[in-house]
Amino acid sequence: MDFAYISEIALYAAFILYLIATFFFGATIRDKHTSKVDGGRSKPAIIGIWITQIGFAAQVVYFVTRWIASGHAPLSNMFEFVTFFGMSMVLAFIILYYIYRLPVLGLFALPIAMIVIAYASMFPTDLAPLVASLQSHWLYIHVSTVSIGNAILAISFVTGLIYLIRQIDQTKRSKQTTWLEIVIFTLFVTVGFIVSTTGFNLADYNATFNYPENDQIVTTHYHLPAIAGPNEGELVTEDAMKPWFEAPGWMLGSDAGRKFNTVIWSIIFGSVIYGIVRIILRKRVGAAIQPLLKKVNPDLLDEVTYRSVAIGFPVFTLGGLIFAAIWAQIAWNRFWGWDPKEVWALITFFFYAVFLHLRLSRGWHGEKSAWLAVGGFAIIMFNIVVVNLVLAGLHSYA
Amino acid sequence: MEKLKCECGHVNPQGTVLCEACGKPVEGNQSVDGNDEHVLLNMRYEGSSRRSNKYNQSFVDRIWTFFSSVKVGVILIAIALAASAIGTIFPQKLHIPEGAPSRDPAVFYEASYGLIGKIYYQLGFHDLYDSWWYMILIALIGISLVICSLDRFIPLRRALKLQRPIRNTTFLSRQRLYSESDHVSAEETEQVKNKLKDMRYNIREEDGHIFAEKGRFSRWGPYVNHIGLIIILIAAILRTTPMFYLDEFLWVREGQQLTVPGTNNEFQIKHEKFTLETYGQSEEDLKFKEAIESQDELVAKNYQTDAIIYELNEDAVAGDDDALEVYSEPSIRLNHPTKFGGYTMYQSGYQEEFSSMSFKLYDVDDPDEEAIGTFTFDLLDPSETMFTLDDGYTVEVVQYLPDFELVDNVPKQKSDYPKNPGFVFAVHPPDGGEPEVSFAAIGINFDPNTVDSSGGELNQYKLGIIDVDERYVSGLAITRDYTLPLFGLGALIFMIGVIQGMYWQHRRIWLHPTEDKLLLAAHTNKNWFGVKKDIEKAIENTSIVMAHDQQELEDKLKEKESDEQK
Ligand code: HEM
Numbered sequence: 009m010d011f012a013y014i015s016e017i018a019l020y021a022a023f024i025l026y027l028i029a030t031f032f033f034g035a036t037i038r039d040k041h042t043s044k045v046d047g048g049r050s051k052p053a054i055i056g057i058w059i060t061q062i063g064f065a066a067q068v069v070y071f072v073t074r075w076i077a078s079g080h081a082p083l084s085n086m087f088e089f090v091t092f093f094g095m096s097m098v099l100a101f102i103i104l105y106y107i108y109r110l111p112v113l114g115l116f117a118l119p120i121a122m123i124v125i126a127y128a129s130m131f132p133t134d135l136a137p138l139v140a141s142l143q144s145h146w147l148y149i150h151v152s153t154v155s156i157g158n159a160i161l162a163i164s165f166v167t168g169l170i171y172l173i174r175q176i177d178q179t180k181r182s183k184q185t186t187w188l189e190i191v192i193f194t195l196f197v198t199v200g201f202i203v204s205t206t207g208f209n210l211a212d213y214n215a216t217f218n219y220p221e222n223d224q225i226v227t228t229h230y231h232l233p234a235i236a237g238p239n240e241g242e243l244v245t246e247d248a249m250k251p252w253f254e255a256p257g258w259m260l261g262s263d264a265g266r267k268f269n270t271v272i273w274s275i276i277f278g279s280v281i282y283g284i285v286r287i288i289l290r291k292r293v294g295a296a297i298q299p300l301l302k303k304v305n306p307d308l309l310d311e312v313t314y315r316s317v318a319i320g321f322p323v324f325t326l327g328g329l330i331f332a333a334i335w336a337q338i339a340w341n342r343f344w345g346w347d348p349k350e351v352w353a354l355i356t357f358f359f360y361a362v363f364l365h366l367r368l369s370r371g372w373h374g375e376k377s378a379w380l381a382v383g384g385f386a387i388i389m390f391n392i393v394v395v396n397l398v399l400a401g402l403h404s405y406a
Numbered sequence: 407m408e409k410l411k412c413e414c415g416h417v418n419p420q421g422t423v424l425c426e427a428c429g430k431p432v433e434g435n436q437s438v439d440g441n442d443e444h445v446l447l448n449m450r451y452e453g454s455s456r457r458s459n460k461y462n463q464s465f466v467d468r469i470w471t472f473f474s475s476v477k478v479g480v481i482l483i484a485i486a487l488a489a490s491a492i493g494t495i496f497p498q499k500l501h502i503p504e505g506a507p508s509r510d511p512a513v514f515y516e517a518s519y520g521l522i523g524k525i526y527y528q529l530g531f532h533d534l535y536d537s538w539w540y541m542i543l544i545a546l547i548g549i550s551l552v553i554c555s556l557d558r559f560i561p562l563r564r565a566l567k568l569q570r571p572i573r574n575t576t577f578l579s580r581q582r583l584y585s586e587s588d589h590v591s592a593e594e595t596e597q598v599k600n601k602l603k604d605m606r607y608n609i610r611e612e613d614g615h616i617f618a619e620k621g622r623f624s625r626w627g628p629y630v631n632h633i634g635l636i637i638i639l640i641a642a643i644l645r646t647t648p649m650f651y652l653d654e655f656l657w658v659r660e661g662q663q664l665t666v667p668g669t670n671n672e673f674q675i676k677h678e679k680f681t682l683e684t685y686g687q688s689e690e691d692l693k694f695k696e697a698i699e700s701q702d703e704l705v706a707k708n709y710q711t712d713a714i715i716y717e718l719n720e721d722a723v724a725g726d727d728d729a730l731e732v733y734s735e736p737s738i739r740l741n742h743p744t745k746f747g748g749y750t751m752y753q754s755g756y757q758e759e760f761s762s763m764s765f766k767l768y769d770v771d772d773p774d775e776e777a778i779g780t781f782t783f784d785l786l787d788p789s790e791t792m793f794t795l796d797d798g799y800t801v802e803v804v805q806y807l808p809d810f811e812l813v814d815n816v817p818k819q820k821s822d823y824p825k826n827p828g829f830v831f832a833v834h835p836p837d838g839g840e841p842e843v844s845f846a847a848i849g850i851n852f853d854p855n856t857v858d859s860s861g862g863e864l865n866q867y868k869l870g871i872i873d874v875d876e877r878y879v880s881g882l883a884i885t886r887d888y889t890l891p892l893f894g895l896g897a898l899i900f901m902i903g904v905i906q907g908m909y910w911q912h913r914r915i916w917l918h919p920t921e922d923k924l925l926l927a928a929h930t931n932k933n934w935f936g937v938k939k940d941i942e943k944a945i946e947n948t949s950i951v952m953a954h955d956q957q958e959l960e961d962k963l964k965e966k967e968s969d970e971q972k
Contacts, residue, residue, distance in 0.1 A: 144741045307958075311935070322904045330897045339741050341752040341883050343893070346535045347501065348494040358487040362480050369450070369476035395494070 011077035012135060018070040019091070023125060025063030026098065026118045032056030033114035037300050053111040060102060060114065067095045078135045083151040085136055090128030090392065092152065096159030097121040100316070104163055108312055112304050117166045123198050130205045146335035153327025154353075158388050160320030161360065164313045168381030170301060171309040175375060178295035184375075188294045191382055193282055200278030201270065208232050215248035217241040219265065228266050232273045238265030310374055313381050314367065321360045328353040352391040359384055414574070419561075424453025426568040429577030445960055447580045449929055452569075454561035474557035479550045486543050493534035496526055548639045555632045562625065571610045571617035573916055578927035581916075583937065583953035590924040594948040595917060601944040602915065616917040625931065627907020634900030641892035652886040657757070658711075659786070660877045666715075666749070668884055673746060674716040674730060680756065680878035683708045709756055710739040711880040715746050738882065748886050755881030759824045760785050764873040765846070767799060767833065770866060780872065785824040798836030801869070805830035810847070817845065823879070833867045842867055848874075913937045915944070926953050 035052035071092070074082040082088040101117040104110075169191065176184045208231055215230040219241035228238060230248075237243065237251030255265035282293075289296040332353060333343035344350060363380045366372040372380070410418045416427035423435045424447065431441060431453070438459050439448035447453065458471040472478060496519060499511050511532050515523035530537050578584060599616055603609055607618035644650045654668040656675070663676040717733040736744035736751075743752040762784050766777035779795025783803060791803040809821040810828040817828050828847035835842075842865045844853055853865045911932045918925040926945075930937040934955070941953055 318908045322901060322908065325904070326901060330901070333893075333897075337890070338743070341743070341750075341754060341885060343890075345500070346493070346498055348497075351490050351494050351535075355487050355490050358483050358490075362483055362487075365476055365480050365483075370480075 011073040015070050015073035015077060016133075018066045018073065019125075019129075022063045022067035022070060022095075023122060025059050025066060026122050026125075029056045029059040029063060030115060030118045030122075032059065033111050033118065036111040037115070037303075050111065053109075053114075056111065056114055057102070057105055060098065060118065064095070064098050064102065067098070071095070074135075081148045081152075083148055083155075085131070087128050087131040087133050089151065089155070090131070091125055093155045093159060093392065094121045094125035094128060096156045097124065097162050099156070100160040100163045100320075101166075104312060104316060107315070108308065110304075110308060110312060112170060112301065113163070113166060113312070116170055117163060120162070120166060120195070123195065123202070126202045127198060130202060144335060144339060146331060146338060150327055150331040150335045153323060153331055155327075157320050157322075157324030157327050158392070160316050160323060161388060162385055164316040164320065164381040165385030167309045167312040167316065168378035168385075170304065171306055171313065171378040172375065172382070173294050173297050174301040174304055174309070175306055175378075176294065178292065178298055185292060185294060187379075189292050192293050193278070196282040196285075197274050197278030200276065200281060201274035203281070204232060204273040204277040205270070214245065216244040217265075218244055230266055230269060232269060234269055235272050236265060236269045241265060306374070310377060313377055317360055317363055317381070317384075321364065324360070325357060329357060348395050349391070352387070352395050356384070356387050356391060359387055414570075414572070416568070416570075419455045421455035421459055422453065423448075423455070424577065425574065426452070426454065426565045427570045428572060428574040429453070429569075430574035431576060431580075441580075445580060446582055446956060447577065449581075449931075451558055451562050452565035454565040456557050456561050458557050470553060470557070473550045473553040476554065479547070479554055482543065482547045482550055486540075486547060489534065489540060489543065492531055496523060496532070498535070499533045544639070548636060551632050551635060555629050559626075559629045566622060566625070569617075571612040571916075572615045573617075573918060573927075575918065575920070575925065578916055578918055578925050581927040581929050582934070582955060582957045583926075583928040583941070584956055585926045585951040585953045587924045587926065587949060587951040588922065590919075590948070590950055594950065595919075595924070597948060598917065598944045598950065601946075602940075605940055605943070607913075607915070614919050618915040618917075620913045621910040622912050624907055624910035625912045627903050627905075627910075629903070630906055631900045631903025634896045634898070634903055637896030637899060638893060641889045641896060644892065645887070645889040650888045652884075654884045655754075656882045656884060657879050658713075658882065659759070659761075659879045663716075666751075666884055668886070669747070669749060672718050673733065673749070674718070675751075675882070676714040676716065677711060677880055678714060679712040680880050681708070681710050681712070682756065682878070708739060709753065710737050711753060711882065712737050713744075715744070717747070738880075750885050750887075752883045752885070753880070754883040757823070757825070757879045757881070758876055759879055760827060760874050761824070761877040762786075762875045763827065763871060765801075765869045766872050767795060767801060767867055767869055770864075770868050775868075775870065777872075778867075782873075783829075785827055786877075800834040802832040802834065802841070803829055804832050804843070817847075829869075831869050833865075833869070835867075844869060846871070911936060913940065915941060924950060926950060928953055 032052045033056040036050050036056070071082060074088070083092055097117065098121050101113060101121070105113060172184075172188050172191075176182075176188055178185060213231055213233065215234055217228050217230065217234070217238050218225050219228065219238035220226075227244075228241075233249040234243070234251040236253055236255045239255050241251070241254065243250060255268045285293060332350065336345065336350075337343040363372075363377070363384060366380070367377055410420065410422055410432055412418060412425040412428060412430055412432070414425060414428040414430065416425055418426055418432065421435065421438070422432050423439050423441065424431055429447075431447070436442040439450070439453060441447050441453075456474075457467065458474040463471060496515065502511070502514050511527055515527035515532060517523075519526065526532060534540055595614075595616065599609055599611075599618075602616075602618040605620070607620045610617045610619070652668050654666075656664065656667055658664050658675060658677040660677050660680055663674055665671055666673040666675050712735075714735050715733040716730040719729050719731050733746055734744065738744050738751060738753045740753050743750050745751075762782055764780060764782040766775075766780045768775045768777055778797060779799055781793035781795065781801060783793075783806075784790065785806075785808065788803070788806050791806075793801045793803075795801065807817055807819050807828040808824040809819070809826050810817045811820050811826070812818070820826070826848065828845065828850070831844050831846060832841040833844070844851070844865055844867075846869050848871065851868060851870065853868075911930050913928070913930040913936070915928045915937075916926070918927070926941070928937055928941055934957075938953070938955070945952065
């Protein structure tokens with residue numbers, strides 16, 4: 009049996025199922041039952057949560073078959089790690105759904121999980137061997153626990169975001185509406201990344217550059233037309249688009265120019281999509297969604313935000329600091345080394361400690377709490393995306 | 407100290423907000439917890455008297471108050487957070503990449519990142535986490551943690567211990583969950599009591615007043631987790647002392663036997679064999695073909711040192727062969743260290759070096775380069791320098807450079823390890839004529855006369871390398887860290903504390919009969935949904951009115967007011 013193939017199909021199936029489930033959760037918005045007790049009993053919600061669980065099962069199949077195919081748990085490169093993070097988000101959603109029966113959570117959590125999974129598949133998906141320093145059971149224990157902790161914390165972002173869209177006064181422009189719109193725009197940029205990468209990949213675009221890095225000439229392949237070429241790079245491919253400018257020299261790290269170029273394209277595509285949506289809606293995206301959420305109980309959203317931090321924080325601490333330290337002790341003989349990845353785990357830990365203290369001792373509930381939840385998610389994504397790809401360290405997957 | 411006597415008879419310490427026994431608000435102290443501005447009482451610390459809330463503060467009191475403020479704690483943590491982030495902008499001193507043109511921090515940052523890099527370096531951010539101010543910051547957080555916890559824990563524990571089942575009616579009516587019911591029979595009250603008992607509440611009664619309490623231990627959660635954090639901080643301080651933490655490194659060649667550093671000569675290690683495996687060697691690696699081919703370097707799969715660890719027998723006389731006993735014969739691999747006598751030995755690097763080289767001497771004019779004679783030079787034990795060959799030729803190793811580099815055509819010594827050996831030979835012909843001098847190394851065979859402007863005759867003989875023997879040198883780290891268990895303990899206590907505080911709640915329900923009514927009030931430190939469910943279940947099938955959520959009522963009122971203003 010070709011496990012690698014089954015694995016691919018199963019992931020694809022999971023993605024489609026999440027998409028279908030999202031539509032069912034969307035249908036609950038028009039439903040009369042939205043209170044805490046009834047919400048979960050409405051027909052579309054029941055169908056939605058079942059499809060979600062089937063999708064999750066499909067993703068488990070992906071995980072297991074890929075494990076069998078490669079011989080090690082699929083948690084060792086960017087694709088595998090981020091996919092697992094998306095899968096954990098779905099799991100966290102399912103658990104919190106059963107505690108609070110809040111269908112609107114599915115309407116937002118599933119698309120965000122889907123964006124995460126789609127984002128993951130933009131990275132090389134080949135089965136890859138494990139370098140010696142990664143071979144340990146503690147690696148799997150560490151990475152999977154961190155991922156689950158992050159995913160539970162991500163749910164607090166989802167409910168925080170719903171809270172903000174529901175509560176912020178959209179009748180006039182204010183600092184809050186602008187920031188909320190920026191958060192939403194960031195989601196569009198991620199979609200822009202996925203669309204541009206997929207589009208040019210389908211077109212099989214390639215432009216090869218040679219450029220100096222650490223006194224050596226290295227070659228890089230751009231799969232997106234080069235707006236920003238590598239610093240002091242030279243285009244090798246004929247009739248490929250000439251770069252408009254070079255990535256600045258202070259951007260170091262391997263392949264900085266190509267990554268910078270990808271960011272530019274993501275922003276361009278994200279802005280175009282966002283612009284089209286704005287033209288259709290004729291108002292801020294937040295303002296357009298707000299009326300749909302009228303029936304959602306904001307106190308309940310606030311409660312779920314807090315609950316997911318309360319559950320996610322210890323899980324994250326266990327995986328991101330304690331298990332990480334145990335693994336580092338075994339692998340490198342030092343449990344803590346101020347590696348960028350470790351520092352950012354510590355920052356995440358500090359941040360959520362602040363969240364809890366402000367809430368408990370200084371009464372930061374509701375909107376303030378929701379903004380903090382959004383900020384926390386920004387830190388988590390920074391750790392997963394920027395630290396992995398740009399601030400390369402020992403844990404680097406790049 | 408002045409004391410406050412409540413009407414219930416209990417004597418409270420100065421500064422008390424709510425009587426420790428009955429909860430009656432102490433007049434004049436209500437602004438401390440903000441109770442004067444709200445319908446609901448602030449129950450955070452039971453209205454107990456905290457040192458940080460005292461009026462007329464002494465100097466020490468003021469310092470205490472400063473550090474016991476959560477606001478200050480949060481600000482300190484936020485600063486630490488921002489500082490930590492700054493430290494990740496550029497690599498720290500320890501993480502300067504190996505391939506960097508210069509690994510000297512004074513050069514590296516400016517060369518790589520320009521002016522910003524230079525400023526980064528000059529501000530000391532390249533070694534941020536070891537800087538004095540970062541340590542002070544962490545220490546301040548630690549102090550804040552201790553003071554903050556003591557400030558709250560001691561009075562809180564006292565108040566919870568002294569609370570009585572009979573509460574003041576003002577206290578009850580100003581709880582978030584509250585109701586009044588008429589005509590409640592004694593049987594009904596009894597029924598509620600039993601239901602609460604079934605739900606594992608502790609029941610205390612006094613004069614028909616019922617007090618049900620559950621999960622008080624969860625109130626200690628934050629203090630327990632803070633103790634865990636303090637233990638971790640203490641461990642970090644102890645780790646800076648050699649008594650608690652020892653860290654050594656050892657390079658050992660295949661076949662070599664050395665004393666393990668840091669062990670007071672108690673242990674020796676003999677390196678038997680080194681193994682390096684890379685991906686792509688075995689059949690099963692085929693599935694990774696694509697990924698490996700896209701990578702330029704070999705991916706190391708395993709490297710290991712097979713060694714013998716000897717322990718010095720204390721009874722034997724030094725120098726005696728029997729003094730050494732085999733302790734173990736481990737295979738030390740990455741992720742699989744070996745342990746002996748409290749020490750842990752980790753595989754943490756390897757090098758390849760040459761152990762011996764064989765040369766042949768030949769005539770420059772011979773197109774077949776046939777050997778006149780051959781000899782082998784031992785790089786690790788370079789004591790033999792004269793080699794007599796057949797036909798009466800003698801080759802002398804005039805100079806041996808184990809590891810050299812060419813600087814302006816002149817060989818310079820780089821290190822003492824035979825990584826790139828170079829030789830200056832003198833060839834003495836059999837006729838006893840002038841010796842010929844030449845320089846040889848891997849890929850180099852060099853006749854000094856070709857550059858020498860003195861215009862001497864060109865050499866007649868050359869030395870070529872015919873064989874090299876390589877040997878691995880294994881890099882092993884030895885540590886003994888007595889702080890590890892302490893770190894583990896701190897982490898464990900931290901986790902226990904967090905779970906204790908997060909997943910259990912302190913719930914209290916009061917039933918208070920008055921002349922014509924039954925008052926019901928409840929409080930929980932978290933999860934109001936939970937305690938409401940408990941009450942609903944307990945009063946099922948009785949005439950007792952479900953407690954109203956006065957917070958929601960208050961919020962709704964406010965919302966209405968603000969709506970009307972619009
Ligand atoms: C990084 C360091 C810290 C961590 C990880 C930490 C962790 C925690 C956690 C998990 C809780 C329980 C929160 C909840 O149940 O929602 C808590 C409570 C608390 N912490 Fe900290 N803490 C830290 C530093 C501090 C500092 C510096 C202070 C003092 C200024 C402080 C004061 C408190 C207080 C007053 C509580 C609430 C206790 C209560 O109201 O029952 N903490 N802490």
